[in-house]
Each structure stands twice: as structure tokens, then as C-alpha cells.
Amino acid sequence: MIDKNDWRLQGQEKYLKSVSLTFKSYSKYREEWDHDHCSFCNTKFMEQNHHGTLHEGYATDDNYHWVCTKCFNDFKDMFEWKVDF
Numbered sequence: 001m002i003d004k005n006d007w008r009l010q011g012q013e014k015y016l017k018s019v020s021l022t023f024k025s026y027s028k029y030r031e032e033w034d035h036d037h038c039s040f041c042n043t044k045f046m047e048q049n050h051h052g053t054l055h056e057g058y059a060t061d062d063n064y065h066w067v068c069t070k071c072f073n074d075f076k077d078m079f080e081w082k083v084d085f
């Protein structure tokens with residue numbers, strides 16, 4: 001059970017509560033951006049194979065917000081995400 005005071009919670013419910021997420025390979029939101037961060041723990045997502053980065057995760061339909069697998073599992077009940085496969 002995740003505590004409401006978990007350090008990763010920073011008001012994400014304003015834009016991530018009950019949204020649809022899809023598990024996919026990371027792709028850039030815009031051509032100028034080379035990476036994104038998990039919306040919760042800040043782990044980096046990149047297309048290239050850099051050490052310590054993730055290459056797949058759960059994303060909103062517009063690829064704007066990314067959530068890593070660990071945070072997805074930790075917060076899925078609290079945020080009531082709908083998952084598209």
C-alpha cells in the first residue's frame with residue numbers, strides 16, 4: 001500500500017488521475033527532445049541505449065507523460081489508470 005506522503009507524489013493527480021496509459025517503447029514527444037522522465041520517480045527514458053535509462057514504460061496517448069513499470073505498479077490503484085494493451 002502506497003503512502004499518500006510518498007516522496008514521488010507531487011500533485012500528479014491533476015493530470016494523471018484516471019487517464020488511459022499504454023505500455024510501449026519510448027519515443028520522443030518532440031524531435032528536439034531526446035529524453036523524458038518518469039512522472040513519479042524521475043527515472044530517465046531514452047531511445048538510445050544509455051546506462052541507467054529505460055526504453056519502455058507506460059505513456060499517455062499523446063506520449064507526453066511517462067510512468068516507469070515500478071511506479072505504475074505502485075500507483076495504479078491510487079490513480080485508477082485505464083490500461084490499453
Ligand SMILES: [Zn+2]
Pocket residue numbers: 038039040041042043067068069070071072
Ligand atoms: Zn518511476
